[in-house]
């Protein structure tokens with residue numbers, strides 16, 4: 001663990017209780033390595049360590065009998081502060097029906113998350129409407145229709161011949177007429193560098209003015225997390241992130257990378273394949289996981 | 293990366309940063325750069341060009357498995373049907389990769405059959421059936437929720453009776469940390485072996501190029517459970533470099549057969565270590 005590695009670096013104390021600046025620097029190197037091993041982006045790690053260096057060089061570490069523990073505490077506190085820094089509630093206020101759009105790379109878990117989110121919101125008293133807007137992937141519409149059927153939640157009858165922005169528009173209109181108050185739109189996986197498909201998302205946004213545009217990101221994403229998040233945020237102004245597949249053993253450093261480049265909060269996490277496997281994001285849990 | 297006349301510590305740092313950002317993994321990069329720094333100390337490398345060539349050659353070595361028989365040769369040498377089992381964690385591109393491989397083999401004149409043995413995920417069978425229609429390739433399937441081993445068993449039987457050259461078996465995505473699902477995979481392999489003793493002739497692990505260091509853990513645990521014999525690395529058409537493949541190949545000694553570069557049936561390329569390494573530096 002980071003704590004053990006820091007203790008090795010700092011144990012050359014020789015009883016005087018005062019650390020040298022060089023030892024602190026070496027400690028910062030251990031912090032850098034630990035974060036890189038957790039898949040936090042290289043540049044984000046640099047900024048993060050620069051951000052905690054002042055505190056690390058301060059009295060609380062220098063005068064401590066357990067400087068290793070102190071540094072771990074500083075890193076942990078800073079991670080929690082960054083990851084928990086903004087509103088994590090799903091925002092459904094404003095124009096009704098409320099609209100949530102799920103976006104992200106191929107295979108990140110959008111369709112499954114749409115089902116989970118619908119079930120979760122219904123438990124909170126909302127009346128969800130699932131909308132399949134992926135007209136490209138074979139059987140994508142069938143996939144969401146199957147989940148909707150399993151949950152007994154109404155689903156818009158999309159066809160692959162329709163255009164996604166038009167699906168979105170018609171679905172919101174239908175929700176209004178059927179007294180359903182929360183529209184959840186599942187979109188096709190896409191690369192952030194595919195300008196045509198990014199334009200399609202902008203067209204969907206324009207058509208239905210969603211309250212939430214959630215980037216669905218895989219917890220095992222590596223260094224590329226910053227590129228993905230930065231592009232989706234720049235093109236769409238995402239409102240939050242859903243981090244999926246946290247039931248695996250990925251350290252989840254992507255959470256810090258994404259938060260760092262977008263400033264947007266992780267609102268929910270996926271913790272399994274079943275439709276009840278979703279829960280609110282807990283900054284301290286992911287902080288512990290990143291620290292290993 | 294900038295033009296420099298000589299090899300200074302900044303250049304090494306810069307290259308180290310680039311390799312970490314390519315997802316090569318902190319341990320691998322440290323190890324690699326310790327070797328490079330001692331090469332530089334012993335004056336083996338005269339200039340940045342030489343340094344770059346040295347890094348590329350080390351990386352090519354990591355990505356190459358010596359005495360490895362190509363998939364084509366293996367298929368040619370076996371008596372049909374040649375059975376390929378495809379495994380990997382959720383969402384990496386197994387089903388799409390199977391469609392691409394089936395298309396490739398068909399173009400090579402082979403008779404291919406696909407087994408829809410993901411009986412768990414919503415519309416997984418539909419997805420493969422739609423691919424089968426597009427490819428004009430038969431798909432063996434049972435009802436959703438049925439036993440995946442039974443589907444694999446039936447598919448091998450169909451492969452034999454219909455004189456197919458290749459049978460490709462799709463499985464449900466599963467996290468390598470889920471013991472019961474890894475046990476299910478072992479059972480699928482056992483049942484396949486009962487139907488045809490050499491089956492599966494090949495077990496391909498699909499890895500996603502956007503995955504960070506977790507790919508190593510995936511490779512280890514899938515290797516433990518199912519004796520993986522080949523890798524396909526998908527989604528290299530994005531901005532991720534897939535550098536973790538170097539650590540995976542180096543540690544597990546499993547060759548990368550193909551890379552996925554898109555969502556169409558033609559978006560599959562044979563793996564070329566030199567091209568891959570050059571791309572890491574772009």
Ligand SMILES: Nc1nc2c(ncn2[C@@H]2O[C@H](COP(=O)(O)OP(=O)(O)OP(=O)(O)O)[C@@H](O)[C@H]2O)c(=O)[nH]1
Nearest residue numbers: 106107108109110111112189245270271272382383
């Ligand atoms: N273990 C686990 N699996 C998940 C989780 N979320 C989604 N999955 C699985 O990940 C795979 C991909 O999920 P999808 O919902 O199809 O992903 P997608 O983003 O809609 O994929 P595309 O539409 O192709 O871009 C499926 O096998 C899901 O069951 C999660 O939190 N944990």
Ligand SMILES: Nc1nc2c(ncn2[C@@H]2O[C@H](COP(=O)(O)OP(=O)(O)OP(=O)(O)O)[C@@H](O)[C@H]2O)c(=O)[nH]1
Nearest residue numbers: 106107382383384385386387388465527552553554
């Ligand atoms: N851009 C890109 N997308 C890919 C590639 N390979 C697969 N995909 C996409 O990734 C998503 C997931 O692909 P699937 O084939 O369903 O993945 P899977 O591993 O079978 O997923 P599960 O069965 O749910 O575990 C789909 O949207 C595919 O089109 C690739 O090489 N490049």
Ligand SMILES: [Mg+2]
Nearest residue numbers: 110111134140
């Ligand atoms: Mg989907």
Ligand SMILES: [Mg+2]
Nearest residue numbers: 386387410465
């Ligand atoms: Mg699949």
